[in-house]
Amino acid sequence: MSSQATPIPMSARRRGPLKGTAAVPGDKSISHRALIFGAMAVGETKITGLLEGEDVLDTARAMQALGASVTREGAGEWTVHGVGVGGFSEPETVIDCGNSGTGVRLIMGAVATHDFCTTFTGDGSLRKRPMARVTDPLALFGARAVGRSGGRLPLTLVGAADPVPVDYMTPVPSAQVKSAVLLAGLNAPGRTVVTEREPTRDHTERMLTGFGAEVVTETTPEGFHRITLIGRPELVPQEVAVPRDPSSAAFPVAAALIVGGSDILVPGVSQNPTRNGLYTTLVEMGADIAFENPREEGGEPVADLRVRASALRGIEVPPDRAASMIDEYPILSVIAACAEGTTVMRGVKELRVKESDRIDAMARGLEACGVAVEEEEDTLVVHGCGPDGVKGGAVCATRLDHRIAMSFLVLGMAAREQVSVDDGGPIATSFPTFEKLMTGLGADVSRDN
Ligand SMILES: O=C(O)C1=C[C@@H](OP(=O)(O)O)[C@@H](O)[C@H](O)C1
């Protein structure tokens, strides 16, 4: 929710090796989509393993405000009674998406082809993020958006009374933009087409197919990805088993790699090629990770990761890998700080429009901890200090950004001196069990008082 919460200062210190099993919560991207697609299906969708983080809970409340019935049956177990494609009703109050770019952008897409008016807002971070990347293509369907300057929230979207299908090429690599267009296309008659230059996470395509929509993905002669959706399907309710979140798994994996003597198991980590760029990168850096028990869970390829502390070396991360690990660059920059040599991350300017400017947030915090960095608009370079080489001893600003908070706390687990963050509160948006899970592995992380 967007009300200004009291900051929760937190710190992490070095202790012995990490051991045990890190069962991270459900995937955030899939959890949002399970609720939204369930709300647009006819009848009862049952979800297990839903991430009960603030971002997803805000999406659950939004689906209720739009007329679906959403009930929590038990831990991670939810039921959604959907209203069918085109069946949403005008919300009586402002939709507050809290800290969640995914929530607000996907829901904007879902309402854009309904003949009513929706006003969206969010917290201090979300109100700074660009929304024109979504409202521009939604205008092609016939929707009109009026927001603050630069297309910022709060923003009112007047849905199209007579929607027309759209053929759109995304100008930035963004699964949120792609998904917003596909969601709007659900209630437009005919074919909606989205083309992306490089593949982004494909959960919308996979899950909409599972819910019974006709979605075809092709590679164009130029090597682009073209997704075609036939509008006005009847979505069929599903039983969705949400797999664990590979972006959350990245934090215990990173901690185990950089805390000497560690040996942990992280079960059920997605191997979906549109999500697993970090794991490919870590192997290239020399990480000792065994991918055990490959199988399918909740429609996603997964494996259990056995991770042991490793001597890592810096590498150049290819820019065409960025979309498949976009949320993992903050924690990669921490791992890079503990490696020997330099890690160069190019093609990462999308990081500047996340919950914070993540290039700047990581660069300033790493410098404060004694790590040399260089940055350009589209590049972050981290000069590794080697194992045992990071000084730490700083309080890092988290800027309402969960991934920045968790990244610096993981750094504190390996640095010579304690690392603190000014506010660990945002961690609850995506990984509410972070502190408990890391403590359970033997890490020394706690709230300051
Ligand atoms: O579609 C999604 O679920 C997401 C897409 C990504 O954002 P962009 O579409 O802005 O790259 C990612 O950063 C976010 O955490 C989740």
Ligand SMILES: C=C(OP(=O)(O)O)C(=O)O
């Ligand atoms: C960028 C993220 O989320 P969102 O865009 O949904 O706020 C994230 O979780 O790292």
